Amino acid sequence: MTHYPFTPDETIVVSGIQSSGKLHLGNYFGAIRQHIALHQNHPSYYFIVNYHAMTSVRDPIALKAHTLDAALTYLALGFDPSKGDLFVQSDVPLLNELTWIFFCLTPVSQLEKATSYKDKVAQGLSSNCGLFNYPILQAADILIYGGTLVPVGADQKQHIEIARDTAQRFNHVWSPDQPMFPLPDPYIVKNVAIVPGIDGRKMSKSYDNTIGIFDEGKELDRRIKRIVTDSTPLEAPKDPDTDNVFALIRLFASEEQQSEIREAYQCGGYGYGHAKKVLTGLITEYFGDARERRRELLKNPDYIQDVLRQGGINARQRAEACMDKVRELTGLMTTYQF
Numbered sequence: 375m376t377h378y379p380f381t382p383d384e385t386i387v388v389s390g391i392q393s394s395g396k397l398h399l400g401n402y403f404g405a406i407r408q409h410i411a412l413h414q415n416h417p418s419y420y421f422i423v424n425y426h427a428m429t430s431v432r433d434p435i436a437l438k439a440h441t442l443d444a445a446l447t448y449l450a451l452g453f454d455p456s457k458g459d460l461f462v463q464s465d466v467p468l469l470n471e472l473t474w475i476f477f478c479l480t481p482v483s484q485l486e487k488a489t490s491y492k493d494k495v496a497q498g499l500s501s502n503c504g505l506f507n508y509p510i511l512q513a514a515d516i517l518i519y520g521g522t523l524v525p526v527g528a529d530q531k532q533h534i535e536i537a538r539d540t541a542q543r544f545n546h547v548w549s550p551d552q553p554m555f556p557l558p559d560p561y562i563v564k565n566v567a568i569v570p571g572i573d574g575r576k577m578s579k580s581y582d583n584t585i586g587i588f589d590e591g592k593e594l595d596r597r598i599k600r601i602v603t604d605s606t607p608l609e610a611p612k613d614p615d616t617d618n619v620f621a622l623i624r625l626f627a628s629e630e631q632q633s634e635i636r637e638a639y640q641c642g643g644y645g646y647g648h649a650k651k652v653l654t655g656l657i658t659e660y661f662g663d664a665r666e667r668r669r670e671l672l673k674n675p676d677y678i679q680d681v682l683r684q685g686g687i688n689a690r691q692r693a694e695a696c697m698d699k700v701r702e703l704t705g706l707m708t709t710y711q712f
């Protein structure tokens with residue numbers, strides 16, 4: 375049971391992706407693949423989170439370019455705008471109002487415990503207030519559309535818990551009898567876990583350790599060559615379960631291919647160079663059709679902008695309905711509504 379504007383018990387899929395760099399294999403297997411699958415059957419709101427990206431990107435040209443490239447990537451990978459909404463986060467500036475309200479409900483200690491923040495600071499990212507408050511903007515992102523299901527990578531589990539806590543706090547304070555916000559659940563694919571980057575850390579745009587979804591040719595070779603492996607000699611047996619190359623192969627290979635490669639690792643005489651060649655072939659083939667669609671879409675940039683514009687209109691409408699109710703419940707007065 376929830377307040378207008380959200381329909382009780384409806385599954386609303388909501389998720390975002392940062393426009394802070396080229397989208398990569400971690401984004402695809404952790405999130406985008408599930409986004410594409412879920413939007414076929416449920417109302418879905420997918421946004422390119424350019425406010426969040428500002429925690430690390432200061433170059434306006436790069437921010438815009440990454441935003442459009444993310445939209446292009448979704449469309450090339452099969453996002454169908456007749457089935458869901460794809461839009462730019464900053465097309466819904468109302469989000470910032472909801473974020474402020476959520477700030478006022480959130481204990482600082484909860485954000486201090488956020489592991490993603492601590493990891494990013496430990497890896498050398500600047501600890502600006504945007505980075506610290508990142509999960510609260512994310513909570514607003516999810517709740518403003520009444521999101522109930524959030525397909526994300528395993529690295530985001532804690533942030534979805536923060537969004538749930540935030541919804542509960544709001545409901546407790548301002549709508550105890552008839553909760554305003556549904557509590558969102560994460561949707562995390564178990565066998566993907568966290569995709570490692572070429573340096574063995576979590577693959578992330580923030581760490582410059584990615585393999586881009588559409589990397590090909592020399593760029594793909596260069597990235598794959600740089601994947602860190604141990605120094606076991608070619609003839610010695612190797613453990614596939616501790617190797618970064620195998621961790622990536624597993625994402626693409628069939629069960630049968632996986633057990634063949636696993637056996638080759640364990641028998642010895644199979645080097646990491648061999649495994650890297652296999653990985654290059656698998657990536658090239660897996661994204662072949664999408665790469666072709668991307669080339670076609672690139673010929674029609676107006677189409678990409680139209681998709682984003684319409685997605686933004688739909689998202690704003692839903693967000694406005696939510697914020698009208700939020701203002702009424704919280705007593706935030708706007709005289710233009712008198």
Ligand code: ADP
Nearest residue numbers: 391392400401404405526527568569577578579
């Ligand atoms: P990044 O860390 O590259 O900036 P984002 O914060 O934009 O990634 O994350 C977008 C989505 O991709 C999120 O759902 C996140 O959980 C998922 N994701 C990002 N990196 C990985 C990874 N290495 N493995 C699995 N999922 C990931």
